[in-house]
Amino acid sequence: MKRFLSDSRGSIGLEFGLALPILVAMIIGVLQFGLVLNANGAMRNAMGEGLRLAKVKPTATTDQVIKRTKDTLIGVDHNGITKLTFNRGTVNNVATGEMTMTITMKPIIPFAPIPPIVLTQTKKVYLQS
Numbered sequence: 001m002k003r004f005l006s007d008s009r010g011s012i013g014l015e016f017g018l019a020l021p022i023l024v025a026m027i028i029g030v031l032q033f034g035l036v037l038n039a040n041g042a043m044r045n046a047m048g049e050g051l052r053l054a055k056v057k058p059t060a061t062t063d064q065v066i067k068r069t070k071d072t073l074i075g076v077d078h079n080g081i082t083k084l085t086f087n088r089g090t091v092n093n094v095a096t097g098e099m100t101m102t103i104t105m106k107p108i109i110p111f112a113p114i115p116p117i118v119l120t121q122t123k124k125v126y127l128q129s
Contacts, residue, residue: 028108029109032107032109038076039075039076039105040119042075043073043101043119044121044123046069046072046073046074047123048123049068049072050065050068051099051123054086054097054125054127055097055127058127058129062086062087062088065099066085069084070084077105080103080104080105080106081101081103082102082104082118083100083101083120084100084101084102086098087099088127094126095126095127095128095129096125097124097126097127098122098123098125099124100121101120102118103119104116105118105119
């Protein structure tokens with residue numbers, strides 16, 4: 001028994017086998033977090049571009065503003081856009097524009113039943129009257 005306990009052959013393989021799943025799960029988690037941050041940034045940028053069009057060109061229609069927003073949404077699957085609205089209004093006799101966008105992302109984690117990731121942003125700006 002003493003000889004069996006002092007034999008360390010194969011211990012590296014066993015340690016590697018125990019550590020590998022944890023390491024892979026952490027790498028996939030960091031990758032998923034990075035994809036969510038990228039989608040969030042792309043969504044904020046695209047909404048800013050659409051609202052900028054509404055500010056600079058007061059005659060722009062709602063469809064033109066939404067089209068500009070979709071065209072500048074880079075790095076995100078456009079099929080994941082579940083909601084994209086642009087509404088004009090007034091607050092204290094000042095023209096405003098409000099845009100809301102919701103994106104649903106499918107998680108890349110293959111071995112866990114995780115629900116879709118939903119990102120929602122709302123931006124409100126003052127427009128030219």
